[in-house]
Amino acid sequence: MIKKCLFPAAGYGTRFLPATKSMPKEMMPIVNKPLIEFGVDEALEAGMNGMCIVTGRGKNSLTDHFDINYELENEISGTPKEEKLKDIRAIMDNAYFTFIRQREMKGLGHAILIGKKLIGDQPFAVVLADDLCINEEGDGVLKQMVALYNQFRCTIVAVQEVPEDQIHKYGVIKGEMIKDDIYRVDDMVEKPPQGTAPSNLAIIGRYILTPDIFDILKETPPGKGGEIQITDALLTQAKKGCVLAYKFKGKRFDCGSVPGYIEATNYVYDNIYED
């Protein structure tokens, strides 16, 4: 059973400056709901109730969002506005939240390693909340991945086909298809120089990781950009045992970039948001 989900949310979000100077990128709203809340919804739907958030300096609003705001609640209690808090109250009833700070931003791999104290020795999910995943036709992406984990019991990364002129922005896998939409990974490269990507399958912000990843991360030296890269650790894991890549069903919006954020906002407003 996968019960915990880790949300690395300590990055600086420089692509959204100045908005992210004092506000975490993960708190940016898609219409009226912050990105992190979409991620928590997805984890809850997948059966998890432990939400483990890696925060950084200036990110206290992430903690406050999942807590009671007595003054506000008192103010709107008994009015129709209370309805607007229904979803977040349901989250708070069904999930618990733990937080840890990443003091130095040494990369996503480092943030995941910091999260070990919250996760312990068990398989867990990772959600990068700035990748918004929506599947209106069926199960959410994490739920799809948990079903696969229950079958294969190994690390799974979500991948998406990406056009050639975009692939250099991602971690990219090479692997053999073992079943529809499932690949056994035998190579991975973080942000390959243009024209050198081993495939068009890019890793996006959803993972199920087995806990041996922590020991591997401890031994993983800084890679691209001087950061500890989860892609490098996953490659070691793939060589030692098994890592699967899963071409998920649904849409994914790169809300860490301005165009992706705008596209997500329009999509949610047109298809999901209810006033």
Ligand code: UTP
């Ligand atoms: P990104 O590189 O997309 O986020 O990291 P960023 O650094 O915040 O954004 P830009 O490029 O400056 O605009 C992917 C995810 O990993 C987390 C980020 O918060 C994001 O969710 N992360 C990254 C950490 O938690 N710690 C780090 O040291 C680096």
